[in-house]
Amino acid sequence: MSNIFFKIKEQEEIANQLDLDLYQRQAYLSKVADFANAYLDDLPQAKAYDKTGADKESFRIDGKPKSMDQILTIFKEQVTEPGIRASSGKHFGYIPGGGIYASSLGDYLAAITNEYAGIGYASPGAVAMENEVLDWLKKLFSFPQTAVGNLTSGGSIANLIALTAARDKYGVKNEKIRNSVIYLTPQTHHCIQKSLRIIGLEDVLIRYVPVDERYRMDTQALEKQIRSDQSEGLSPYLVIGSAGTTDVGAIDPLEEIAQISHRYGLWFHVDGAYGGFFILTSKKDLFKGIEKADSLVIDPHKSLFLPYGIGAVLVKDAKAVLQANLYMANYMQDALTDHLANDPANVSPELTKHFRALRIWLPLQLHGIAPFFANLEEKLLLTTYFRELLLVAGFGVGPEPDLSVSYFWYPYQGDQNAFNRRLLHHIHEDGRVFFSSTLLEDKFVIRMAILSFRTKKETIDQAMEMIQACLEKTKEEFGEQ
Amino acid sequence: MSNIFFKIKEQEEIANQLDLDLYQRQAYLSKVADFANAYLDDLPQAKAYDKTGADKESFRIDGKPKSMDQILTIFKEQVTEPGIRASSGKHFGYIPGGGIYASSLGDYLAAITNEYAGIGYASPGAVAMENEVLDWLKKLFSFPQTAVGNLTSGGSIANLIALTAARDKYGVKNEKIRNSVIYLTPQTHHCIQKSLRIIGLEDVLIRYVPVDERYRMDTQALEKQIRSDQSEGLSPYLVIGSAGTTDVGAIDPLEEIAQISHRYGLWFHVDGAYGGFFILTSKKDLFKGIEKADSLVIDPHKSLFLPYGIGAVLVKDAKAVLQANLYMANYMQDALTDHLANDPANVSPELTKHFRALRIWLPLQLHGIAPFFANLEEKLLLTTYFRELLLVAGFGVGPEPDLSVSYFWYPYQGDQNAFNRRLLHHIHEDGRVFFSSTLLEDKFVIRMAILSFRTKKETIDQAMEMIQACLEKTKEEFGEQ
Numbered sequence: 001m002s003n004i005f006f007k008i009k010e011q012e013e014i015a016n017q018l019d020l021d022l023y024q025r026q027a028y029l030s031k032v033a034d035f036a037n038a039y040l041d042d043l044p045q046a047k048a049y050d051k052t053g054a055d056k057e058s059f060r061i062d063g064k065p066k067s068m069d070q071i072l073t074i075f076k077e078q079v080t081e082p083g084i085r086a087s088s089g090k091h092f093g094y095i096p097g098g099g100i101y102a103s104s105l106g107d108y109l110a111a112i113t114n115e116y117a118g119i120g121y122a123s124p125g126a127v128a129m130e131n132e133v134l135d136w137l138k139k140l141f142s143f144p145q146t147a148v149g150n151l152t153s154g155g156s157i158a159n160l161i162a163l164t165a166a167r168d169k170y171g172v173k174n175e176k177i178r179n180s181v182i183y184l185t186p187q188t189h190h191c192i193q194k195s196l197r198i199i200g201l202e203d204v205l206i207r208y209v210p211v212d213e214r215y216r217m218d219t220q221a222l223e224k225q226i227r228s229d230q231s232e233g234l235s236p237y238l239v240i241g242s243a244g245t246t247d248v249g250a251i252d253p254l255e256e257i258a259q260i261s262h263r264y265g266l267w268f269h270v271d272g273a274y275g276g277f278f279i280l281t282s283k284k285d286l287f288k289g290i291e292k293a294d295s296l297v298i299d300p301h302k303s304l305f306l307p308y309g310i311g312a313v314l315v316k317d318a319k320a321v322l323q324a325n326l327y328m329a330n331y332m333q334d335a336l337t338d339h340l341a342n343d344p345a346n347v348s349p350e351l352t353k354h355f356r357a358l359r360i361w362l363p364l365q366l367h368g369i370a371p372f373f374a375n376l377e378e379k380l381l382l383t384t385y386f387r388e389l390l391l392v393a394g395f396g397v398g399p400e401p402d403l404s405v406s407y408f409w410y411p412y413q414g415d416q417n418a419f420n421r422r423l424l425h426h427i428h429e430d431g432r433v434f435f436s437s438t439l440l441e442d443k444f445v446i447r448m449a450i451l452s453f454r455t456k457k458e459t460i461d462q463a464m465e466m467i468q469a470c471l472e473k474t475k476e477e478f479g480e481q
Numbered sequence: 482m483s484n485i486f487f488k489i490k491e492q493e494e495i496a497n498q499l500d501l502d503l504y505q506r507q508a509y510l511s512k513v514a515d516f517a518n519a520y521l522d523d524l525p526q527a528k529a530y531d532k533t534g535a536d537k538e539s540f541r542i543d544g545k546p547k548s549m550d551q552i553l554t555i556f557k558e559q560v561t562e563p564g565i566r567a568s569s570g571k572h573f574g575y576i577p578g579g580g581i582y583a584s585s586l587g588d589y590l591a592a593i594t595n596e597y598a599g600i601g602y603a604s605p606g607a608v609a610m611e612n613e614v615l616d617w618l619k620k621l622f623s624f625p626q627t628a629v630g631n632l633t634s635g636g637s638i639a640n641l642i643a644l645t646a647a648r649d650k651y652g653v654k655n656e657k658i659r660n661s662v663i664y665l666t667p668q669t670h671h672c673i674q675k676s677l678r679i680i681g682l683e684d685v686l687i688r689y690v691p692v693d694e695r696y697r698m699d700t701q702a703l704e705k706q707i708r709s710d711q712s713e714g715l716s717p718y719l720v721i722g723s724a725g726t727t728d729v730g731a732i733d734p735l736e737e738i739a740q741i742s743h744r745y746g747l748w749f750h751v752d753g754a755y756g757g758f759f760i761l762t763s764k765k766d767l768f769k770g771i772e773k774a775d776s777l778v779i780d781p782h783k784s785l786f787l788p789y790g791i792g793a794v795l796v797k798d799a800k801a802v803l804q805a806n807l808y809m810a811n812y813m814q815d816a817l818t819d820h821l822a823n824d825p826a827n828v829s830p831e832l833t834k835h836f837r838a839l840r841i842w843l844p845l846q847l848h849g850i851a852p853f854f855a856n857l858e859e860k861l862l863l864t865t866y867f868r869e870l871l872l873v874a875g876f877g878v879g880p881e882p883d884l885s886v887s888y889f890w891y892p893y894q895g896d897q898n899a900f901n902r903r904l905l906h907h908i909h910e911d912g913r914v915f916f917s918s919t920l921l922e923d924k925f926v927i928r929m930a931i932l933s934f935r936t937k938k939e940t941i942d943q944a945m946e947m948i949q950a951c952l953e954k955t956k957e958e959f960g961e962q
Contacts, residue, residue, distance in 0.1 A: 004862060004865060004866055004869075005938070007862050008859060008862045008863065008866065008938050011855045011856070011858045011859035011862065012855075012859055012937065012938070013855075014851050014852050014855035015852055015855040015856040015858075015859045015934065016852075017848055017851075017852035017855075018581045018583075018786060018844075018848060018852050018853070018856060018934045019581070019582075019934060019935055020582045020583075022518055022521075022522065025517075025518065025521070025582055026514075026518075028582075028583070028586060028847075029514055029586065032586045032589060032590060033507075033510055035590070036506075036589070036590060036593050037503055037506065037507075039593065039594065040503075040506070040593065041503065052605075053605045054605035054606035054608075054609045055609075056609040056612065056613060059606075059609055059610045059613040059842065060613065061613060061614070061617040061842070061845050061846065061850075063849055063850035063851070064849050065846070065847060065848055065849035066846045066847065066849075068847060070846075071843060071846050071847060075590065075606075075839075075843075078606040078609070078610075079594070079596060079604070079606030079607055079610065079839075080594050080596070080606070081606075082604075082605045082606055083596075083597075083601075083602065083603055083604045083605045083606065083607075084597065084602075084603045084604065086594075086595045086596060086597045086603070086604070087593065087594055087595045094603075097595050097597065097833075098595065099592060099593060099594070099595030100499045100500070101500075101501045101506055101509075101593065102499075102501075102509070103592050104588075104589050104590075104592035104593045105509060105510065105513045105589075106592075107585075107588040107589060107591070107592045108513060108517070108585050108586075108588060108589045109513060109516070109517060109556065109585075110588070110788070111580060111584050111585035111587075111588045111788040111840065112517050112520065112521065112568065112580060112582065112585045112788075113520065113560070113561050113567075113568055113580070114567045114568045114578050114579065114580030114788045114789055115560060115561070115564075115567060115789075116564075116565065116567045116578065116789060117789070120564075121564065121565075122564055122565045122567070122575075123560070123563075123564045123565065123567070124533075124534045124535035124563045124564045125535035125540075125556075125559040125560030125561070125562075125563055125564065126560055126564075127535075128535045128536075128537040128540055128559070129540045129559075129560065131537065132537060132540040132541065132542060133542070136542040153634050153831055153834055153835055154831055154832065154833040154834055155832070155833065156830055156831050156832045156833070157638075157830060157831060160679075160830055164679055167681075173658075173681060173683060173684065174655060174656060174658050174659065174684060175655060175656045177654075177655050178655065190808060191808075191832050194805070194806065194807075194808060194830070194832075195830065197804070197805040197806075198641075198645055198680060198805045198806070198830050199679060199680060199681050200648075200654060200680050200681015200682065201681065202654060202805075203654065203655060299833075301833065305499060307591070307592040307593075307595045307835075308595055308596075308597060308598070308833050308834060308835060308836060309833075309834060309835025309836070310835075311833075323678070324675070324678040324679045324683075325675065325678075325679065326675075327671060327672075327675060349637055349638060349641055349675070349676065349679050349830075350634055350635055350637050350638060351635065351636070351637045351672050351675075352578075352635040352636065352637070352780075352782065352789050352790075352792075353634055353635055353789060353790060354634055354788075354789060354790025354791075354835060355789060355790070358556075358560075359592065361540065361542070362552060362556075363499075364542050365542065365546070365547045365551075365552050366509075366546060366547065366549060366552060367498055367499060367546055368544055368545050368546035368547075369542075369544035370495050370498075370544070371495050371496055371497075371498035371499050372499070374492045374493075374494075374495035374496040374498075375492075375496040375499060377492045377496075378489060378492035378493055378496045381485060381488050381489045381492065382489065384485060385485055385489065388485075453496065453499045453500060454500055456493065457486070457489050457493070
């Protein structure tokens with residue numbers, strides 16, 4: 001054996017470099033913590049958007065070790081500076097992200113302890129923690145405790161889980177697909193159509209139910225369409241409502257949709273990825289009916305201010321979820337019990353997964369719930385405030401929004417779309433505050449999505465100041481009206 | 482407006498609690514870092530397995546803030562202590578995990594900066610970093626640089642992406658499903674069957690190709706089955722090989738499977754989740770043919786020692802991947818370019834995602850590649866060493882393993898399965914070192930999977946000592962042979 005001892009020793013000396021001792025860990029952590037603190041302290045001054053690209057060459061993996069200083073310099077210059085600074089309170093584009101500090105401590109501990117969060121046998125605590133977070137969500141949304149749930153990487157996988165459960169509950173497969181009908185609106189998030197393609201429902205019939213003037217599903221049209229489809233021998237099986245659309249933050253009339261869905265025997269799914277957590281604000285009433293949904297998606301990395309990488313799904317019919325996801329072989333499906341759904345691996349496409357529960361549980365315990373809800377209420381107020389400032393400055397604004405997404409445009413008398421496109425161009429060139437745009441019935445509008453926990457009244461004032469400056473520039477180019 | 486100012490102010494005071502100042506961050510980080518250091522320094526002494534469960538009540542989210550000390554105490558007692566200690570070098574069960582320290586720094590920074598890694602427009606750097614990691618993987622496995630790839634949450638989603646691409650390439654949908662045939666072996670990981678159910682292929686025909694005495698696919702049987710299926714008018718379209726099976730670490734004859742697959746016009750997928758990175762060890766030759774695969778899955782959270790939450794997939798046919806995953810609407814598919822596949826959101830079911838690239842890129846840059854490969858080579862040597870010790874101690878061991886998974890049993894002359902079950906029971910009761918088991922042709926065997934970067938020669942010696950003690954106990958109960 002002496003030969004193998006020698007060979008092991010030889011590898012061991014190099015291999016051990018991955019297992020850092022206390023001194024090395026402290027030295028690296030100190031550098032990383034200093035970097036993070038400088039980054040965070042610089043945030044209020046930093047631009048929210050820099051249209052410079054990244055130099056892919058700078059990331060080259062050549063196999064040779066580099067110093068932490070070199071690595072952090074590349075990270076700073078090539079990752080944090082170009083593009084959108086998603087951690088900034090001055091990010092008003094798309095759906096802004098979060099990134100509260102307490103979550104980063106959760107991720108740090110999750111990586112070090114490396115608990116296996118997929119199966120309770122391996123890590124009873126990590127799994128119990130995930131299930132406690134899910135139980136808390138069930139209470140928030142008045143779902144029964146018998147519902148099953150999962151913490152996913154984001155809204156897309158969460159929606160995919162719900163859509164798969166609905167598919168399996170109604171046996172929509174093979175030749176039945178072309179005959180089955182799903183109802184949504186033109187404002188439904190694209191990840192739904194993408195999920196449908198992934199789960200094999202590319203050819204399912206999708207009805208785009210018309211929306212009212214505030215982009216909410218027209219429930220009369222919905223019911224009419226369902227009846228018409230049923231009378232033609234088709235198989236309607238799923239209605240998808242949004243609790244906060246991405247484009248304008250509209251909440252579909254959930255109560256009415258729930259009643260219609262169930263009257264006709266359809267599954268009612270709610271995508272509340274963006275807006276879900278606003279249920280605990282003064283806007284609570286708009287969510288009435290959400291508790292009647294058969295499945296619900298909410299994204300803690302949106303309206304709970306967590307860093308990207310955590311979504312959630314709740315589904316009332318446990319068996320429907322287990323049908324596709326149960327990890328064990330088919331022949332064990334007769335043994336289905338409530339207990340099986342406690343293992344995240346049985347209710348999600350994932351098996352081994354990131355121990356995500358810690359990045360939500362730790363902040364909820366550390367801060368309590370109050371500051372999360374205060375943030376949401378504050379975002380609603382800031383939305384109102386921003387819209388008032390825009391009106392005073394001569395902008396047109398969309399209708400009173402349901403939540404914290406709205407839009408505006410400058411009412412230029414010539415080519416209004418061209419004018420507003422140019423205005424947004426200047427806003428992007430400036431970059432201090434970031435906005436994105438959308439097209440609403442061919443009208444180009446600038447969106448304002450207020451969802452960062454770092455967005456404050458001063459941020460709105462700064463945004464307004466920048467918009468004014470960009471407006472002046474655009475006016476000069478286009479000529480006064 | 483004064484009314485709204487007052488209301489904003491009111492919420493702001495509570496809301497601001499989520500945005501910690503430098504002093505608060507340092508205080509919390511200091512506690513968390515101390516906790517992590519104590520945890521890591523205690524690892525060599527800690528048990529690898531504790532069969533105690535967790536108390537779900539202890540995780541209760543009651544909405545009230547708690548101190549970091551309280552939180553860390555719950556985490557220690559209820560999460561890190563019960564179950565399997567996946568960070569331990571004494572974890573030899575299932576496929577052991579990693580959790581190198583450098584990754585935890587990557588996760589910490591990813592959460593704080595919250596870069597949006599799904600689309601290059603939002604974070605050119607985060608996306609370029611992911612693509613550089615993927616390019617590095619393409620080089621490792623001799624895949625063309627035109628292949629597309631994605632960093633997923635683990636092997637399951639990675640396999641799902643590959644299986645979806647194969648499905649779409651061959652147009653396996655609707656009524657074609659029941660006529661389409663997939664070839665794998667009884668040793669193929671269950672996540673494949675699960676993925677097939679999720680992507681709507683529940684009723685596809687699955688042929689379990691027989692394996693040889695070392696559990697590798699019998700390629701003659703494969704070819705015979707394909708010909709027979711084709712002659713019966715069925716549509717074979719996919720062969721799945723494993724580069725390191727979970728049960729015994731066997732590598733299927735990849736070169737032969739590649740040739741047969743392509744001779745008959747089938748997609749060849751390789752699941753290298755466990756074994757992939759061993760390609761850069763002395764076992765390189767066993768991977769010959771992997772470069773001919775149409776798609777490949779590897780799991781950096783397995784054989785690259787990273788914490789749970791990162792898998793990878795490579796697919797040669799970009800268009801096949803984009804078909805289901807492209808985020809944009811269908812009508813834009815004519816505009817497909819190479820460029821689209823650069824955005825992770827277009828080649829994965831995810832849209833918003835965890836910025837995973839940093840937890841792999843940072844360690845690769847900090848340590849260089851050498852210590853990763855030295856670790857893998859060391860694990861191979863330790864496997865040989867462990868098997869020799871077991872033989873000397875009178876155990877039976879499986880055939881010379883391809884990689885670092887093997888198995889053993891005590892050759893008891895009575896009810897051998899009962900004896901070895903009891904032996905494993907004692908091993909679990911002891912808990913210092915953790916093993917899991919499997920059934921091979923009705924023979925109960927104890928698996929030894931050596932893949933933790935913390936598993937060293939001393940760890941094997943400790944394991945052997947514990948096994949001896951448990952063997953004595955079992956012998957006493959069963960009576961000497």
